[in-house]
Amino acid sequence: MEKFTRLTATACPLDVANLNTDQLIPARYLKLPRSAGFAKVLLYDLRFGDDGHERPEFPLNRPTWRGAKIIVGGRNFGCGSSREAAVYALRDYGIGCVIAPSFGDIFAGNAAQNAVLTAIVSDADAAELMAALVAKPGLELTVDLEQLTIECRSRTFGFAIDPVRRTRLLNGWDDIALTASYRDRIAAFKADDRIRRPWAAPRSVHEDRE
Amino acid sequence: MDEERTLLDKVWAAHEIARREDGESLLWVDRHFVHEGSFHAFSRLAERGANVAEPGLTFGVADHYVPTRGVRRDITNPEIAHMVRQLEENLAKHGIVLFGLGDPRQGIVHVVGPEQGLTLPGLIIVCGDSHTSTHGALGACAFGIGASQVAHVLMTQTIWQRKPGRMRVTVHGEAAVGVAAKDIVLAIIARIGADGATGHALEFAGSAIRDLSIEGRLTLCNMAIEAGARCGMVAPDEKTFAWLKGRPCAPEGVEFERAVEDWSALATDGGAPFDLDVYLDAATIAPIVTWGTSPEDALPIDASVPDPTRETDMARAKYLRDALDYMGIAPGSRLTEIVIDRVFIGSCTNSRIEDLRAAAAVLAGRTSKVPGLVSAGSARIKRQAEEEGLDRIFRDAGLEWGGPGCSMCVGINGDIVPPGERCASTTNRNFRGRQGPGARTHLMSPAMVAAAAVTGHLTDVRPFLSGRKV
Numbered sequence: 001m002e003k004f005t006r007l008t009a010t011a012c013p014l015d016v017a018n019l020n021t022d023q024l025i026p027a028r029y030l031k032l033p034r035s036a037g038f039a040k041v042l043l044y045d046l047r048f049g050d051d052g053h054e055r056p057e058f059p060l061n062r063p064t065w066r067g068a069k070i071i072v073g074g075r076n077f078g079c080g081s082s083r084e085a086a087v088y089a090l091r092d093y094g095i096g097c098v099i100a101p102s103f104g105d106i107f108a109g110n111a112a113q114n115a116v117l118t119a120i121v122s123d124a125d126a127a128e129l130m131a132a133l134v135a136k137p138g139l140e141l142t143v144d145l146e147q148l149t150i151e152c153r154s155r156t157f158g159f160a161i162d163p164v165r166r167t168r169l170l171n172g173w174d175d176i177a178l179t180a181s182y183r184d185r186i187a188a189f190k191a192d193d194r195i196r197r198p199w200a201a202p203r204s205v206h207e208d209r210e
Numbered sequence: 211m212d213e214e215r216t217l218l219d220k221v222w223a224a225h226e227i228a229r230r231e232d233g234e235s236l237l238w239v240d241r242h243f244v245h246e247g248s249f250h251a252f253s254r255l256a257e258r259g260a261n262v263a264e265p266g267l268t269f270g271v272a273d274h275y276v277p278t279r280g281v282r283r284d285i286t287n288p289e290i291a292h293m294v295r296q297l298e299e300n301l302a303k304h305g306i307v308l309f310g311l312g313d314p315r316q317g318i319v320h321v322v323g324p325e326q327g328l329t330l331p332g333l334i335i336v337c338g339d340s341h342t343s344t345h346g347a348l349g350a351c352a353f354g355i356g357a358s359q360v361a362h363v364l365m366t367q368t369i370w371q372r373k374p375g376r377m378r379v380t381v382h383g384e385a386a387v388g389v390a391a392k393d394i395v396l397a398i399i400a401r402i403g404a405d406g407a408t409g410h411a412l413e414f415a416g417s418a419i420r421d422l423s424i425e426g427r428l429t430l431c432n433m434a435i436e437a438g439a440r441c442g443m444v445a446p447d448e449k450t451f452a453w454l455k456g457r458p459c460a461p462e463g464v465e466f467e468r469a470v471e472d473w474s475a476l477a478t479d480g481g482a483p484f485d486l487d488v489y490l491d492a493a494t495i496a497p498i499v500t501w502g503t504s505p506e507d508a509l510p511i512d513a514s515v516p517d518p519t520r521e522t523d524m525a526r527a528k529y530l531r532d533a534l535d536y537m538g539i540a541p542g543s544r545l546t547e548i549v550i551d552r553v554f555i556g557s558c559t560n561s562r563i564e565d566l567r568a569a570a571a572v573l574a575g576r577t578s579k580v581p582g583l584v585s586a587g588s589a590r591i592k593r594q595a596e597e598e599g600l601d602r603i604f605r606d607a608g609l610e611w612g613g614p615g616c617s618m619c620v621g622i623n624g625d626i627v628p629p630g631e632r633c634a635s636t637t638n639r640n641f642r643g644r645q646g647p648g649a650r651t652h653l654m655s656p657a658m659v660a661a662a663a664v665t666g667h668l669t670d671v672r673p674f675l676s677g678r679k680v
Contacts, residue, residue: 015525015528016532017504017525017529018404018405018503018504020504020639020641022639022641022642022643022644023641023642026643026647027620027621027622027644028621028622028647030247030622031289031290031292031293031622033249033253034250034253045642045643045647050629050647050648075405076403076404076405076408076438079404079405079438080435080639080641081340081639082338082339082340082354082355082356083247083356084250084356084357084358085250085357087356102405102408102438103408104405104408105374105408105409105438105440106340106353106354106355106356109355109356109359110356110357110358113356113358113359114358127525163232163233164232164233164234164370164372167232175358175359175362175370176258176361176362176365176366178370179236179362179365179366179368179370182227182228182236182368185227185228185236186227186236186238186366186367186368189227189238190238196224197224197332198465198468199330199461199465199466199468199469200240200330200332200333201266201267202266202267202327202328202459203327203458203459203460203461203462
């Protein structure tokens with residue numbers, strides 16, 4: 001995975017609470033293979049009307065925010081379904097960072113697996129950032145993961161992120177490679193556990209017991 | 211160590227292989243469920259030429275895309291047929307058991323796991339589906355994960371996780387007749403919010419929770435994710451043990467006795483600390499419906515929907531306006547004035563035998579004013595319902611009796627609510643477009659859906675229960 005350290009880019013305000021992963025990518029697009037690219041289906045039903053035409057009033061469809069790489073969102077951003085394709089859609093569109101007062105846990109975990117930063121700010125700071133972006137469309141923010149800061153013109157805001165997710169993003173870790181170094185400890189755990197919890201293994205399910 | 215520990219603490223400690231300095235733990239996974247949507251993870255394995263570490267602890271279920279109507283093996287939509295076939299091929303390749311289409315054990319993954327006795331107290335269970343929280347009803351620590359983590363679990367049978375915070379919701383007192391587990395959990399979500407439990411494992415406790423059947427507890431923990439919780443949990447008790455005994459994959463004989471001994475020690479110790487504690491009185495909970503586009507938008511059936519013009523917080527007023535506008539409801543309307551177009555009874559939230567019985571108790575001898583679909587949670591539940599004659603009650607009322615699957619909860623198998631239509635639904639998410647583009651969803655209990663079917667509008671089920679065995 002690529003590393004995330006610092007990002008300076010146009011930020012788009014999406015002032016919607018509980019913007020769930022069903023909005024980020026509607027379920028009917030979940031059949032797409034990863035290679036298909038998910039940029040087009042990001043926020044599909046909010047970006048496009050029934051006839052497939054762009055809704056001009058939707059922020060990401062406005063010329064100033066079309067190339068945004070940062071989103072400032074509302075409370076509980078990314079709640080709901082565990083679909084990682086919600087993050088694929090953001091990433092493929094070019095979004096590297098979402099700033100919001102709170103995030104769905106599974107979404108935030110998925111984001112950290114795909115080099116997308118989820119930055120948690122206070123309600124007041126979110127409102128202030130949102131207002132600044134609306135007042136000056138096209139405004140750039142600088143998000144610094146090492147310093148845990150967001151620069152907005154002359155103001156600097158702090159943000160929080162689960163330290164584990166921060167480390168993963170800063171290092172661009174590949175979990176599977178990391179876990180490989182624990183192979184012996186896993187094997188030892190498994191051997192002990194069989195004695196400790198003999199009931200934990202499932203009885204054979206290969207035969208139909210109905 | 212003699213400090214008092216919570217249920218979560220005990221299950222976590224029993225699975226911790228290692229803990230890094232940054233606080234993340236490497237946990238052993240006892241059960242891993244996969245479904246059609248897990249294909250991204252299998253692709254990841256194929257790219258790396260990797261194998262599944264523990265095929266015997268991995269179980270596949272065809273549920274998200276399977277048809278519920280007609281000859282189910284005969285999928286006409288080629289894209290949907292591909293999704294089901296892809297699962298079959300991936301599982302066959304890796305030697306993983308599949309509860310597939312046509313298998314007498316097939317059903318919704320969160321119904322099948324407990325039903326087959328694969329879900330047990332004290333286990334860590336993961337699945338690439340947010341409603342994996344359901345399995346916590348039996349005292350497991352169960353949570354949904356994304357595709358990257360599914361791939362990691364497939365390859366290592368372990369998962370990196372930071373231990374969540376400890377939150378407890380205690381519901382004391384006794385729930386009134388007509389108030390179901392669904393009402394209790396919607397009341398909790400309305401109280402704490404759709405992100406009220408974010409970052410926490412949510413343990414449900416108190417007399418009203420102990421009084422719930424296992425089916426009720428499964429409904430409760432299913433919706434824990436709708437409060438943002440990492441997982442929902444109920445301490446296992448005698449009810450849990452009795453419910454599990456004799457299930458096909460559960461331990462048997464002396465092994466079962468040994469297990470019960472271990473499981474009995476799992477309950478939270480008196481005085482164990484929680485980071486957050488919330489209390490509710492079950493006696494104050496009435497049947498509840500949602501009116502908006504988040505499960506937190508829930509109110510007792512005798513209430514009226516909010517009026518944005520009376521809201522002083524501008525952001526909140528905008529949220530209310532947007533939600534009411536999408537739902538096509540006039541501000542301030544009484545909930546009982548809301549006319550519905552169809553009903554759906556099913557999903558991992560409310561498709562178990564007790565849910566079907568509760569709906570049938572209301573519908574018996576009555577007719578639905580609107581069309582609707584009833585989808586049992588598993589083939590096994592479907593057979594049991596048919597033995598009890600419940601299918602006839604639904605059919606006689608004018609509803610369709612379908613096969614098991616995720617169906618109209620998520621709409622990806624083709625069972626959708628048409629654009630602009632309003633559905634009274636036993637499902638878990640009233641998100642915009644969840645049941646199909648432009649669909650309007652009101653969440654409620656199975657009995658409340660049945661009452662809405664009979665009257666054609668949202669209504670209090672309680673008058674429909676008089677003189678009936680519920």
